[in-house]
Amino acid sequence: MTRIIGLVGKPNCGKSTFFNASTMAGAEIANYPFTTIKANRGVGFVRVKCACKELGVECKPNHGSCHNGTRLVPIDLLDVAGLVKGAHEGKGLGNQFLDDLRQADALLHIIDSAGATDAEGKPCNPGEHNPVEDVAFLEEEIDLWFLSLLKKDWQKLTREIQQMKKDVAKGLAERFSGLGVTESMIIKAAKDSELNINEPANWDEAGLKQFATKMREISKPILLCANKCDIQEAEKNLKPLEETGNMTIPTSADSELALRRAAEKNLIKYYPGETDFTFEEGLSDEQKKGLTFIKGNVLKKFNGTGVQQALDKAAFEMLDLIAVFPVEDENKYTDKNGNPLPDVHLVPKGTTAKQLAYKIHTDIGDKFICGVNAKTKMKLGADHELKDGDVIKISCSK
Ligand SMILES: Nc1nc2c(ncn2[C@@H]2O[C@H](COP(=O)(O)OP(=O)(O)O)[C@@H](O)[C@H]2O)c(=O)[nH]1
Ligand SMILES: [Mg+2]
Numbered sequence: 001m002t003r004i005i006g007l008v009g010k011p012n013c014g015k016s017t018f019f020n021a022s023t024m025a026g027a028e029i030a031n032y033p034f035t036t037i038k039a040n041r042g043v044g045f046v047r048v049k050c051a052c053k054e055l056g057v058e059c060k061p062n063h064g065s066c067h068n069g070t071r072l073v074p075i076d077l078l079d080v081a082g083l084v085k086g087a088h089e090g091k092g093l094g095n096q097f098l099d100d101l102r103q104a105d106a107l108l109h110i111i112d113s114a115g116a117t118d119a120e121g122k123p124c125n126p127g128e129h130n131p132v133e134d135v136a137f138l139e140e141e142i143d144l145w146f147l148s149l150l151k152k153d154w155q156k157l158t159r160e161i162q163q164m165k166k167d168v169a170k171g172l173a174e175r176f177s178g179l180g181v182t183e184s185m186i187i188k189a190a191k192d193s194e195l196n197i198n199e200p201a202n203w204d205e206a207g208l209k210q211f212a213t214k215m216r217e218i219s220k221p222i223l224l225c226a227n228k229c230d231i232q233e234a235e236k237n238l239k240p241l242e243e244t245g246n247m248t249i250p251t252s253a254d255s256e257l258a259l260r261r262a263a264e265k266n267l268i269k270y271y272p273g274e275t276d277f278t279f280e281e282g283l284s285d286e287q288k289k290g291l292t293f294i295k296g297n298v299l300k301k302f303n304g305t306g307v308q309q310a311l312d313k314a315a316f317e318m319l320d321l322i323a324v325f326p327v328e329d330e331n332k333y334t335d336k337n338g339n340p341l342p343d344v345h346l347v348p349k350g351t352t353a354k355q356l357a358y359k360i361h362t363d364i365g366d367k368f369i370c371g372v373n374a375k376t377k378m379k380l381g382a383d384h385e386l387k388d389g390d391v392i393k394i395s396c397s398k
Pocket of ligand 2: 015
């Protein structure tokens, strides 16, 4: 299943800027065909150590790009409609918000850490709003939505599950499959809430609320992006944001967008995620001034703009994805046209050789005979679990 990273938060905190910066093709990464899928659905990129260096080949990516052994691999991004209070009751763009949210497997909560956006999402003077309040606000809104879905004919649902002697976790997972909630997530959420999974009819209101919260935490992990870190007032809010217990990263989406635009016009040499750039010819004084500000106040200070770092963290630390390189020739590491390391698949940890085959193509999955680890030439059975960085040839029956 394709994993999707959702950008969420109040209006005006920088979601669209973050989205535009992340999905911007740029000169280096322009060769992805579906950069914008829908208005708010696009393709961003995460950084992966390419196998090309280790294998001593020059890779030819079908999608994304490779620079000095760092490969940019496509990942789906969703710019979720701005959240307002009462979204779970359909307020504001509530239904749109929840509908978008359903599809996301991990959330980047874009926060105006400079406090220049008030509780309703309107611009205010930097420092006027306390961004820490936004953290609980978003979590509660999603929790209440999960809870309202749970409570909607809860009695009927639990009776049905028990009468049909259905597995409770399975029954609940079916009900919540549209939310990206799986059976194992349900079991974990019940356990973490100290609820007996076999007696859902006995769960009380407080238990249900707790269960909804756990389900949200497990199925929609959140990374806080302390955005607008280029504004001075952000500094004092970074620690308090971290102290909410969420993984936090300072970001400047505006800076990332400016850098990628300048790189696209060949005004600077900059690669996503890097902590510095170099000037090329042809910049105006004003452009130079703006970019110099970013160099000193963002890149140097925060080790990058944080945008690429946030995407990488979401993919590899929250979604636990690994990168595998399918090839058709295990000796030359190429596809059938002779292109070395043409593709990278991002798959969940624990993915087996046969599951990879199915991800490449249903036909390849159906005709799977075995896998071959191209680095060691070892044969791999259907259930062999793949490792990060594996280069894999799938052998099929004719
Ligand atoms: N200073 C600064 N401004 C930003 C940053 N990111 C976004 N903005 C500005 O914040 C405003 C709202 O941004 P937008 O992306 O439309 O927010 P959205 O409503 O969450 O999608 C715009 O004026 C952006 O230029 C940032 O990192 N730093
Ligand atoms: Mg927007």
